[in-house]
Amino acid sequence: MSPLSRRAPRLPAPVPRGEIVLRAAGVSVTLGGTRIVSGVDFDVRAGEVLAILGPNGAGKSTLLGALAGDHAYGGSVELVGREVHDWPSRELALRRAVLRQNNSVSFPFPVVDIVKMGRAPWRAITSVEEDDRIIAEELLRSDTFRFAERTYTSLSGGERARVALARAMTQRTGLLLLDEPTAALDINYQEQVLAIARRTARQGSAVVVVLHDLAAAAAYSDRVLLLADGAMRAWGAPAEVLTPELLSEVYRHPVRVARDADGALAITPVRFPDDDAAPPAAHDPRSSERTTP
Structure with a gap:
């Protein structure tokens, strides 16, 4: 056996639909001496989308960083049955892709070269033709093909976000971690990006x-x-978790939850009054006045 073959990574085995890909148990994260996340337990299965929600400072991005292997953590984060921090870096990159909030690139690389970086873990595993096909697919799917030769630094914030998504998608991993992928996007691209996430699942x-x-x-x-204040408040199906009582409490603002004409959950905050009166009080569980249409 050659030295190169001995160093070849173990290729990911497909995870059957419905089987657990990622499991978190008692996860806590401390940064700068401050406990940011504490006691989080959940799992994610092949074929599903899990959304992490919570107000500012709830620990959402910090938790995602732990799941990605970017932060040290207490408890356990298992990716296909093995602790995330135990995976060699290249093998980890073959199994999970991450879209982080900060996608800054200071050098004027062409967009196509940025997207190509997502294929780096597969170097010497797949052919150049296969890599080029995947890169073209993701440039088209993210609607970035039309400016593939432009420099990344010339793009708007929303365009950069779509390029970063295309780069993550080219990794073709069994786990995709997205940190606020719609933050810089208009409504059209917000919907497109979330549709891509659902289709990937x-x-x-x-x-x-x-x-x-x-x-x-x-x-x-x-x-x-x-999440709220770094702790897990609820985990389950959207209709079970996204209730007016719980959302109003967690976000410290009254929230209405109803069904629209298509049967989808319609979630809206109670608006502040136009005058200088005090803002509406947070939801009072003894009254449904502010949380029903």
């Missing part, structure tokens, strides 16, 4: 996405994980 991957848009989470996810 339906094709057999597991997808974890951090979102602020509660209605979008209800529409595109199979399960949701609701």
Whole structure:
């Protein structure tokens, strides 16, 4: 056996639909001496989208960083049965792809070269033709093919976000971790990106996405994980977790939840009054006045 073959990574085995891809048990994260996340338990299965929700400072991005292997953590994070931090870096990159909030690139690389970086873990495993086919697919799917030769630094924030998504998608992994992928996008591309995430799950991957848009989470996810102050408040199907009582409490603002004409969950905040009166009080569980249409 040659030295090169001995160093070849173990290729990912397909995970059957419905089987657990990622399992978190008692996960805690401390950064700078401050406990940011504590006692989080959930799993994600092949074929499903899990949305991580919560107000600012709830620990959503920190938790995603632990799931990705970017942060040290307490407890356990298992990716296909093995602790995330035990995977060699290249083998980890073959099994999970990450779209982070910060996608800054300071050098004026062409867009196509940025997207190509997602194929780096597969170097010497797949052919150049296969890599080129996947890169073209993701450029088209993210609607970035038309400016593939432009420099990344010339793009708008929304265009850069779509390029970063295309780069993550080219890794072709069984787990896709997305940190606020719609934050810089207009409504058209927000819907496109979440449709891509759902389609990726339906094709057999597991997808974890951090979102602020509660209605979008209800529409595109199979399960949701609701965080508050670094702790897990609820985990389950959107209709079970996204209740007016719980959302009003967690977000400290009254929230209405109803069904629209298509039967989808419609989630809206109670608006502040136009005058200088005090803002509406948070939901009072003794009254449904502010949380029903």
